[in-house]
Every structure is written in C-alpha cells, then in structure tokens.
Amino acid sequence: MLETILNKQINKNIIEFPKYSYIQLNSGNEIYHLKKDKLPISNIKISFDISPKFEDDNHAGIMKFISSLLMYGAGEYNKYELDDQLSFYGITISPYITKDKFYLSVNTLSEYIDKAFYFIKLILTEPHFDINDIQLAKENLLKYFEHFKIDNNILLSAISTLVMYKNHKSYRNFLQGFANTVDKFDENLIKNYYKNYFTNTKYKAVITTDLSTLEIENLFNKYLNFNPNIKNPKFDFDLNKLRNTLYIVHKPEAVQADILISNYTTPYNAKNYFAKNIFNRILGSSFNSRLNTVIREKIGATYGISSSFSHQIDISTFNISTSIENEKLNLTFKILIDEFEKVKKNITIEEFEKSKEAYYYKYISFFDKYKNITNYYTNIAEYNLSNEYIANIKEYIFNITLDNIYEEANNLLNENKVFFIVGDAEKIKKNVADFNFDIKEVDREKIIYKGMVEI
Amino acid sequence: MKFDREFNFVKYKLSNGLNVILYQDKSTPLVATNLYYNVGSYRDPQNKTGIAHLFEHLMFEGSKNVKKGEHFKFIEDLGGGLNAFTSFDKTVYYEFIPADYLELILFLEADRMFNLLDGLNEENLKNQIDVVYNERLERYDNTPYGLTFENILFNIYPKTHPYAHPVIGSADDIKSYTLNDVKEFYQKYYHPANASLVVAGNFDFDTAKKLIEQYFDKNIITLPSEQIQIENIEINKTFEKRIYDNVQFPLVNMTFKASRYDERDSIVLSMFSELLSSYNNSYLNKKYYFEEQSVLNISSYNLALKHDGIFFVQFLPKSIESIDKLIENVYTDILNIRNNLPDDFMLQKIKNSNFSNFIFSLQSISDVANQINEYEFYYNDPDYFKKTIEIYNSITNDDIVYIIEKYFQNKNYFILKVFPKSEAENA
Numbered sequence: 001m002l003e004t005i006l007n008k009q010i011n012k013n014i015i016e017f018p019k020y021s022y023i024q025l026n027s028g029n030e031i032y033h034l035k036k037d038k039l040p041i042s043n044i045k046i047s048f049d050i051s052p053k054f055e056d057d058n059h060a061g062i063m064k065f066i067s068s069l070l071m072y073g074a075g076e077y078n079k080y081e082l083d084d085q086l087s088f089y090g091i092t093i094s095p096y097i098t099k100d101k102f103y104l105s106v107n108t109l110s111e112y113i114d115k116a117f118y119f120i121k122l123i124l125t126e127p128h129f130d131i132n133d134i135q136l137a138k139e140n141l142l143k144y145f146e147h148f149k150i151d152n153n154i155l156l157s158a159i160s161t162l163v164m165y166k167n168h169k170s171y172r173n174f175l176q177g178f179a180n181t182v183d184k185f186d187e188n189l190i191k192n193y194y195k196n197y198f199t200n201t202k203y204k205a206v207i208t209t210d211l212s213t214l215e216i217e218n219l220f221n222k223y224l225n226f227n228p229n230i231k232n233p234k235f236d237f238d239l240n241k242l243r244n245t246l247y248i249v250h251k252p253e254a255v256q257a258d259i260l261i262s263n264y265t266t267p268y269n270a271k272n273y274f275a276k277n278i279f280n281r282i283l284g285s286s287f288n289s290r291l292n293t294v295i296r297e298k299i300g301a302t303y304g305i306s307s308s309f310s311h312q313i314d315i316s317t318f319n320i321s322t323s324i325e326n327e328k329l330n331l332t333f334k335i336l337i338d339e340f341e342k343v344k345k346n347i348t349i350e351e352f353e354k355s356k357e358a359y360y361y362k363y364i365s366f367f368d369k370y371k372n373i374t375n376y377y378t379n380i381a382e383y384n385l386s387n388e389y390i391a392n393i394k395e396y397i398f399n400i401t402l403d404n405i406y407e408e409a410n411n412l413l414n415e416n417k418v419f420f421i422v423g424d425a426e427k428i429k430k431n432v433a434d435f436n437f438d439i440k441e442v443d444r445e446k447i448i449y450k451g452m453v454e455i
Numbered sequence: 456m457k458f459d460r461e462f463n464f465v466k467y468k469l470s471n472g473l474n475v476i477l478y479q480d481k482s483t484p485l486v487a488t489n490l491y492y493n494v495g496s497y498r499d500p501q502n503k504t505g506i507a508h509l510f511e512h513l514m515f516e517g518s519k520n521v522k523k524g525e526h527f528k529f530i531e532d533l534g535g536g537l538n539a540f541t542s543f544d545k546t547v548y549y550e551f552i553p554a555d556y557l558e559l560i561l562f563l564e565a566d567r568m569f570n571l572l573d574g575l576n577e578e579n580l581k582n583q584i585d586v587v588y589n590e591r592l593e594r595y596d597n598t599p600y601g602l603t604f605e606n607i608l609f610n611i612y613p614k615t616h617p618y619a620h621p622v623i624g625s626a627d628d629i630k631s632y633t634l635n636d637v638k639e640f641y642q643k644y645y646h647p648a649n650a651s652l653v654v655a656g657n658f659d660f661d662t663a664k665k666l667i668e669q670y671f672d673k674n675i676i677t678l679p680s681e682q683i684q685i686e687n688i689e690i691n692k693t694f695e696k697r698i699y700d701n702v703q704f705p706l707v708n709m710t711f712k713a714s715r716y717d718e719r720d721s722i723v724l725s726m727f728s729e730l731l732s733s734y735n736n737s738y739l740n741k742k743y744y745f746e747e748q749s750v751l752n753i754s755s756y757n758l759a760l761k762h763d764g765i766f767f768v769q770f771l772p773k774s775i776e777s778i779d780k781l782i783e784n785v786y787t788d789i790l791n792i793r794n795n796l797p798d799d800f801m802l803q804k805i806k807n808s809n810f811s812n813f814i815f816s817l818q819s820i821s822d823v824a825n826q827i828n829e830y831e832f833y834y835n836d837p838d839y840f841k842k843t844i845e846i847y848n849s850i851t852n853d854d855i856v857y858i859i860e861k862y863f864q865n866k867n868y869f870i871l872k873v874f875p876k877s878e879a880e881n882a
Binding site: 082087107136147254288324325361362369 | 520588594741745803808
C-alpha cells in the first residue's frame with residue numbers, strides 16, 4: 001500500500017517561480033516587484049549599502065546602534081506617537097543591520113501602503129536621535145554586555161566572528177560592537193555617522209504585493225527618490241586559515257557543550273550554490289539528514305544538530321551547530337569526525353537522487369508567504385541574478401552530478417574547519433583529548449568587552 | 456479596516472468519533488494536515504511528568520508500516536515539512552506536502568494513530584528519552600532564566616494539580632519512563648474519538664473524504680482515561696519566592712490569576728496586556744523603561760488555558776535595591792489605569808494592529824490549518840476567526856475596568872524573584 005502511494009510520480013512542473021518586474025528609478029535605485037493577489041497585503045524589504053564597513057574600529061557597533069534608534073521618533077512624531085501611528089494603521093517597520101547591509105522590513109495592508117511609505121521616508125530622513133534616548137539605549141546596551149557573557153549563542157557568534165573574519169576590516173567586529181567601543185558613543189558621533197552614511201546610500205527594494213508595478217513605481221518616486229552618492233569601499237582580505245583548531249570559551253557549571261563548526265565557502269551567486277546545498281541536505285539541513293540521524297536519532301546526544309550557510313558579500317561560511325550533553329561529548333566527536341570522512345566518499349546514488357529532488361521540491365512551499373518571497377528575491381536582487389537564472393533553477397539542480405557533491409563535501413569539511421565550544425572547559429578538554437586539536441582557551445570577558453582573542 | 460472573506464468549512468465526525476474539518480484553498484499547490492490530540496501535559500501521571508510531550512517525539516519513531524526515520528524521510532523527500540508541539544492542553548502534529556500526495560500524509564497519520572505500538576521498542580524509547588533529556592538541558596537548565604516558568608507553576612499550583620509542572624517534565628521523570636507507561640498512555644489518549652483532523656489546501660472534497668474514510672474510519676482498543684477534576688485554584692494573598700540561578704541580573708515576575716481560553720475575559724486580558732507593555736506608549740513600558748529608566752525590560756503576557764488562565768508581568772530591574780518598590784509601584788499603576796483609561800485612539804490602535812496581524816496570519820496554509828483546529832479545540836467552532844475580531848472590536852473601557860477589578864484589585868499575586876547565584880551569599 002505505502003509503496004504504491006510513494007511511487008506516484010510527482011509533477012516536476014508544479015513549482016512556479018514568481019517572476020519579478022524590474023524598475024530602475026531615475027535616482028539609480030532599483031525595485032523588484034512581485035505580484036501576488038492572494039491577500040490585500042504588501043511586504044517590502046529595502047536594502048541599503050550601509051553596514052559596519054564604514055565603521056572605524058574604535059566605533060565598532062555604531063551602525064547597528066544607529067539603526068536601533070531610528071524608530072525612536074521621526075519628523076513630527078516623537079517615539080510614542082510614531083509607534084502609535086504605525087500601530088493604528090497596522091504597519092510594522094523593522095530596521096536591522098547585517099555585515100553587508102542595512103534593511104527595513106515592512107508589512108502593511110495594501111490599503112495603507114501610502115502611509116507606510118510616508119513613515120519609511122520619515123524614519124530614514126528625519127530621525128530625532130534625542131539625547132535622552134541615545135543615553136538610555138547606550139546604558140542599556142552596556143548593561144546587556146554583562147548578559148552576553150553567559151548567553152551561549154552570543155558567545156559562539158562572537159568568538160566565531162572574531163576568528164573567521166579576523167582579516168576582513170568590515171566583518172571582523174561583532175555587530176553590536178564591544179563594551180569598550182559602545183562606551184565611546186555620543187550624540188555627535190551618532191549624528192555624524194548618520195549624516196555621512198545613512199542619507200546618501202544606494203538601495204534595492206523588493207516588494208511582494210497585490211498592487212501593480214506602476215502603483216509601486218509611483219510610491220517609490222514619491223517618497224524614496226534619494227540620490228545615492230556614497231561609493232562602497234572594497235576590502236582586501238585573506239581568509240584566516242587554521243588547521244584542526246578548537247576554541248573553548250569556558251562557562252562554569254554548563255551542563256551541555258554548545259558547539260559550532262565553521263568553514264569558509266563560496267558566495268551566494270557562485271556556480272556551486274545548488275551543489276553545496278544538496279550536499280548540505282545530505283549532511284545536516286533536514287530531520288533525516290545524516291548528522292541528525294546519527295547524533296540525535298541513534299545516540300541521543302542532542303535535541304538537534306543542523307548545518308547551514310551564512311552568506312556575506314565577501315566571505316561566506318558553512319556552519320554546523322548543536323548542543324551536546326557533557327557525558328556524550330567524546331562519543332559525539334568520534335562519530336562526527338567519522339561521519340565527515342564517510343560523507344566525502346560514501347553517498348549512494350539513491351541518497352543523492354532523493355536529495356536532489358527533495359531540494360528542488362522544497363521550493364513548492366517557499367512561495368506561500370509574502371515575506372518568504374520578498375526575502376528570497378532580496379538575495380536575487382543583491383546578487384544581480386536575473387529572471388533567466390530563476391527560470392533555470394530546475395535545470396541547474398537536476399544537472400548536478402554525484403562528483404559535484406563529493407567536491408563540495410571535500411571542500412566544506414576540509415582541514416580548515418574550525419571548532420568552537422562554549423561549556424565547562426575542563427570537561428571539554430578531557431573529552432576531546434583523543435583528537436589532537438590545537439586547543440585555544442578564550443576568556444569570555446575579553447571577547448565581549450574588548451573583542452580580543454588570541455588566534 | 457474590513458475583511459469580508461468567507462471561510463467555507465466542511466465539518467463532520469466519523470463513526471469512531473474522529474472530528475474532521477476540511478478547508479479548501481486552491482491558491483496553493485500544497486495540502487496541509489493538522490491533527491490535534493486532546494491530551495497535553497495536564498494528563499501526565501504523577502511522577503511521570505513530561506510523558507505527553509514524549510509522544511511528540513515517539514510519534515515520529517515508526518509504526519506498523521513505517522520504519523524509524525521514514526516518516527521524516529517520506530515527507531521531506533517530497534519537499535514537504537512536518538513537526539509537532541505539545542502544550543498543557545493538547546498535542547499537535549502538522550505536515551504539508553505537494554497536493555498530489557494528500558494520501559501519503561493521511562496514511563502516515565493514520566498508521567501512527569492506530570498502530571504506533573507495533574513500531575515501538577525499548578531502543579527507540581531509550582533514544583527519545585535521551586533526546587528529550589537533552590531538550591530539557593538545552594532549553595531550560597542551560598539557558599539564562601530557563602527555570603523561571605516552572606518555578607512559577609510549582610508555586611501557584613498545589614503539587615498534584617495538572618498544571619503544576621512544565622510541559623517538558625522534570626529530568627528525573629523523563630529518565631524514568633518505561634514501555635508500559637508509554638503503552639498505557641497511548642491507549643488512553645491516542646485514538647480517533649480524542650482527536651481532530653484538519654485537512655487544508657488544494658484538494659478535491661470527494662477524494663479527501665474517501666481517503667479519510669479509508670484510513671481513519673476504523674476502531675482501536677482503548678483504555679478508559681481517568682476523569683481529571685481540575686481544581687479551580689485561587690491566588691488569595693500576596694506571596695513570594697526567591698531562586699538563585701546562573702544569571703547576571705535579577706528578574707521579577709508577578710503572576711495573577713486570569714481567565715480560561717474560552718471566556719471573553721481572556722481576549723480582554725490579551726488586549727489589556729498590550730495596553731500594559733506592547734508599545735512604546737503602553738502604560739508600564741512608558742513609565743518604567745523610558746521615563747523612570749528603572750528597568751532593562753518590562754513585559755506582560757496573558758496565558759489562557761483550557762481549564763485556567765494566568766497573567767504575568769515580568770521585568771528586569773536595574774538595581775536590586777529597587778525591586779520591592781518597583782513591585783509595589785507596578786501593581787499600583789495597574790490599578791490606577793481605572794482612573795486614567797486609554798483614549799479612543801489608543802484602543803482603536805490595538806484593535807487595528809490585531810486586525811492586520813490576523814490578515815497577515817492567513818498567508819500560509821499550515822498556519823490557517825492550525826488556527827482552524829485551535830478554534831475548534833477551544834470553542835468547538837472552527838470559524839471563530841470573525842468572532843475573535845468582533846470581540847476585539849467590541850471591547851470598551853468598561854471592559855478594562857471590569858477586568859482590573861476582577862483579576863487585579865485584591866492584591867492577590869505571586870512574586871518570583873530570580874537572583875544571580877552571587878546574591879545567595881547576601882540573602
């Protein structure tokens with residue numbers, strides 16, 4: 001019975017990749033419009049060329065700090081009124097920053113889209129930067145640094161940033177900065193950075209909406225017709241290649257070890273994008289991937305283990321993360337290292353073919369939500385990928401060979417991968433003693449407060 | 456703001472008692488299923504806390520016709536998705552898949568509803584006990600403030616009360632489950648008459664009905680479940696407890712008794728929570744975060760359950776010395792809202808914001824399927840979408856005064872103070 005059901009042929013043409021309409025405004029800014037009529041809503045993501053790349057090292061974290069202050073009053077509205085107005089119209093505007101971009105993510109009912117654009121313009125061009133709000137945000141952030149040193153995820157993120165991006169001027173600092181850089185933030189510094197970088201920058205916007213291309217073009221021309229004149233700096237950098245290195249951040253009394261294994265990979269728009277993602281599906285991106293099957297479903301050492309890519313414009317990484325109970329740490333390392341070797345040479349044709357299909361069919365649910373479409377096409381826009389590229393995705397995927405997958409396995413799991421662990425250092429060292437790691441113990445106070453790590 | 460879309464449901468029961476709701480949406484190439492079992496952690500036996508949650512794991516470990524790991528594999532290989540969650544009141548299994556494969560999901564769900572025990576063995580049980588134990592370590596024991604919620608439950612409910620323990624259970628109980636415990640629990644609660652199945656998305660009604668009948672319309676041997684008398688617990692004084700944990704700042708939680716999910720009061724309390732802390736201009740947020748600057752963060756939350764409800768106000772004070780004064784002031788400010796009620800704009804803002812969120816929530820067919828079953832579970836009405844909005848829109852300041860007087864006026868609340876371990880020496 002089950003076999004009959006499973007043997008049903010799936011229609012490979014069932015997946016419809018949305019096509020975008022492209023608009024270049026007179027200002028040079030670019031709009032990608034995706035029409036979806038299911039609901040009367042609009043989801044917008046505007047990405048600006050604003051990021052920590054403009055920060056002086058002494059001011060690490062200032063771009064993120066400024067982006068967090070933008071919602072604290074703009075134009076004729078103070079921070080209470082602005083929030084009230086947005087809520088009254090059911091509009092959400094979320095600013096956030098990454099290593100490469102500053103984003104505004106916006107959700108609105110389409111009947112209030114004109115209002116939404118009005119508020120976006122106000123937030124970007126007339127933020128208040130009230131001295132009291134600056135002071136409060138700074139004091140609170142400095143206080144939170146105390147919490148960061150016991151937050152395992154933040155510690156892993158901080159240490160891996162410092163090590164993996166060590167030689168890249170823009171990426172090497174933690175996004176929120178460090179206690180000793182935040183301490184220097186003041187009103188003048190904030191206003192100067194804002195004036196120099198937030199008002200003159202090029203943007204690309206992706207919008208998924210039931211409204212027409214013309215209506216959208218008119219809105220951008222009416223409200224966001226900025227003229228960009230800042231040129232993006234380019235950085236020379238080397239990858240920080242380390243062999244067999246394990247960084248331990250000691251956290252006393254930790255009952256689990258939080259692990260991150262990281263290696264460099266190619267950018268989002270590289271030719272091997274689909275091959276490495278199919279390999280990742282085999283290794284660790286799904287419930288029935290190899291790592292989850294063994295580390296969770298066989299030895300029960302974790303609640304979950306997964307792997308994923310983190311793509312930046314200049315440097316991208318491949319990351320495996322999990323939390324392991326201390327007692328099973330040694331066994332987990334043995335199995336992990338064994339699995340890494342096995343997957344470099346031992347993938348069955350069936351596993352390969354199924355993974356390829358599964359990866360392709362995943363797109364079927366990708367475009368259910370407006371926000372998913374917007375996010376996906378933001379990558380397409382940022383990497384200048386065409387409608388033709390999208391139309392060929394199926395072909396790219398099904399042309400991949402097993403040799404391509406082995407090549408990815410050997411690259412992503414080569415000797416340059418770096419291990420990071422947050423946990424009880426003595427227990428960790430005892431459990432990894434068999435594996436000849438070059439162990440470096442790192443002081444969490446120094447990471448969080450000063451961004452210092454012995455490499 | 457208006458939304459006049461009709462939700463056309465077909466709702467019926469099979470002869471074995473399985474509740475079925477079909478919701479067709481041809482705008483998607485997917486079908487989604489959502490299966491509610493009327494069993495949550497409130498059904499956990501004494502000394503076996505967390506066993507309802509364990510099923511959320513065991514149900515993916517194989518059944519008569521499906522080997523361990525295959526359930527994940529079959530769905531994910533077709534680009535679908537699946538998972539489950541457990542709460543105090545229910546355990547929910549949800550999946551989605553390309554529409555052509557509706558039969559596969561129904562087969563898999565039925566096989567584990569009727570034949571789970573054929574796939575269950577000591578090895579699988581031991582494995583999932585270890586996984587759940589690690590889940591507990593990761594999400595509770597090894598996380599800052601991870602023990603806060605369970606300490607509230609321990610203190611406001613008597614030890615034997617069904618809501619007196621966290622859904623995940625205690626570490627000792629998790630390690631103690633046996634095959635017999637699991638079999639007994641399954642036979643009591645995992646059967647058609649204790650479940651509600653929603654099928655949503657791109658399907659044909661006749662085909663779906665036939666498949667549901669084919670796979671689900673059969674009987675299973677069950678054990679009678681105990682009638683649980685859920686005692687209505689009152690908090691009738693102010694009392695407090697301190698715990699010491701691996702945290703950097705103290706945390707204060709004030710817990711009030713609130714209303715059950717299916718009562719109108721619970722919707723008013725949710726709105727009241729937004730008035731207190733969801734916006735810059737909310738009463739507590741404005742005063743304590745922005746003006747006094749005495750807290751790092753302040754929030755409130757209305758937790759409405761099938762048989763009870765609790766309402767939290769929680770904050771991170773900036774100084775330990777100010778804690779008692781802050782508690783007193785926050786409480787007084789909540790009462791004083793009666794004399795400083797929100798204006799029409801403030802109420803309308805919250806109503807509009809909730810309306811927009813309602814529309815945004817209709818994007819994914821899986822989310823809609825879950826909402827249908829949630830309304831069915833708590834209100835016995837899958838089409839409660841519009842009624843929820845109607846209730847929200849009908850709320851006035853009279854309701855706000857009413858709930859303040861009913862739930863907050865008598866100074867009956869529990870205070871949990873979570874301190875850094877370093878403070879234990881000063882205690």
